[in-house]
Amino acid sequence: MTLADISEHCHNITNSYLAVTNGSELVESTQEAIRLTRYHLLEEVFSRWDPFGNQLSFSYNGGKDCQVLLILYLSCLWEFFITKTRNSQYDSQYHQFPLQFLPTVYINQAETFNTLEQSIESARERYFLSIYESPRNQTSMPEAFENYLKVHSTAKAIVIGIRYTDPFGADLCCIQETDSGWPQFMRVQPLLHWTLANVWSILLYSNEEICGLYEKGFTSIGGINSTVPNPALKIRNDDATSCGKRNPFEWEISNAYGKETPCNKVKVSKLTDADEVLLQSTGQLDFHPGWFLINDSLERAGRIRR
Ligand code: FAD
Ligand code: MG
Ligand code: MG
Structure with a gap:
């Protein structure tokens, strides 16, 4: 397995879900939610920051929301890659997936369940995440990201699995700067419109x-x-x-x-x-x-x- 393989796998999961016609309103609304997230990523985010460069990072805490977003993100990464390959004048055999690991950041904040920590560890292996892990309890979240940016100075934008229904989530938008009191970078929040039921529907279908x-x-x-x-x-x-x-x-x-x-x-x-x-x-x-x-x-x- 490589990052390319798992990205293709996530692309297959997503396409398979998008092809479902079982008459369920929940599946239909989740398909709609996926389409909008894909639009955000492919048309708005990847056109602004090259996902194969090192300007984009992914924030991951092992929770269901960032896992769903990761599946969609990898799926879009694969789509972006094959689209580029198709549009190129060279034969596709000359193209290699340009990334081996996904730049990821995990802020280890408070005493965490070790089951959750182990899930992050499994995700690191399964999804080829290169995880920057902040030292536990040493810093606030803004400080932790400041430290992250010292190490990853090329990072311009960080992808976050926050939803409108989360605390302080209601007024956010897909692409925005951080607030004052936070280090300056762009927040990418392509999952805002998702409901809890949407999240479970694709996550349980994914078989991940x-x-x-x-x-x-x-x-x-x-x-x-x-x-x-x-x-x-x-x-x-x-x-x-x-x-x-x-x-x-x-x-x-x-x-x-x-x-x-x-x-x-x-x-x-x-x-x-x-x-x-x-x-x-x-x-x-x-x-x-x-x-x-x-x-x-x-x-x-x-x-x-x-
Ligand atoms: P959760 O569902 O637990 O988290 C939502 C998402 O946040 C997760 O899917 C994951 O992508 C990310 N996340 C949460 N906790 C962690 C963690 N420990 N390590 C890595 N990623 C994590 N708040 C502001 O008021 N102003 C800001 O400018 C601002 N900028 C932020 C930039 C980034 C990159 C992140 C990750 C958070 C930022 N926040 C900011 C805080 C954010 O709005 C949420 O309050 C915070 O993510 C906690 O989410 P939650 O626990 O409520 O929900
Ligand atoms: Mg949280
Ligand atoms: Mg959440």
């Missing part, structure tokens, strides 16, 4: 491995001392009866990309022993998987202050 905490009822993963499984997903005694919660993504999971026979298994990373013990000792078991929740306003209901 996701962080195991999501299976345990987490819907938004922050620090270890400030995140619990989402209370809205707590399994109640009467859930065994007809009023129990339904999985909204049965179709995506059964028909996921590359599955030869439909099955209801989702690829999740294994919980680390430490996180397993933590969830057990604090009685945080018995939750439906995070993807059972599609109400954007409850996405962060598992964020607590201790």
Whole structure:
């Protein structure tokens, strides 16, 4: 596997999802969301900053949103490459995918679940990320990016998986400068218009491995001392009866990309022993998987202050 191979794979996942005609309104709205993100990346972002130069970086924290954005970003990278190859006067055998690793930045902020850290590690290998990792707890986020830019002085723009429904997300736009108090660079935010349900629909369809905490009822993963499984997903005694919660993504999971026979298994990373013990000792078991929740306003209901 190379970055070229995984980019082509992501392109195939995306195209396969775009070709789905199962009559689901959610799939249709997610297809619309994908088209807009692709338009942003291919027409607005890659025309301004060469994705094969070193002006663009990707911000990654192992969460579902940046994983979806990464799949779409790599898919567009592949498309950009093949379009360039086709338009060139030389035969395609003379063209090589110009990038081996994707410049990525991860700010290691607070005590993090090691399951999430391991997911970042798996993503590093699977998606060929060259990750700059800021030293844990040493700095604020703006300072951490200032340090990043000292090391990667050619970076002009950083891609972020933030959505309108995130805190302070409502007034953002796809391409904008950073605010005062932040080092100066451009923010690229091509996922703003996505709903929680859109995110789960393509992510579960992709058949890519996701962080195991999501299976345990987490819907938004922050620090270890400030995140619990989402209370809205707590399994109640009467859930065994007809009023129990339904999985909204049965179709995506059964028909996921590359599955030869439909099955209801989702690829999740294994919980680390430490996180397993933590969830057990604090009685945080018995939750439906995070993807059972599609109400954007409850996405962060598992964020607590201790
Ligand atoms: P999440 O869903 O956790 O994160 C949204 C996205 O932010 C992720 O998909 C990922 O791409 C990125 N991200 C979040 N945490 C990390 C991390 N620890 N390491 C790497 N990437 C991460 N806020 C301002 O008020 N003004 C600014 O000018 C500004 N510039 C920013 C520039 C960058 C490159 C980033 C990553 C963030 C910036 N922010 C800025 C903060 C941003 O608006 C969000 O508040 C922040 O990303 C945290 O998101 P979240 O935890 O609410 O949501
Ligand atoms: Mg998020
Ligand atoms: Mg966060």
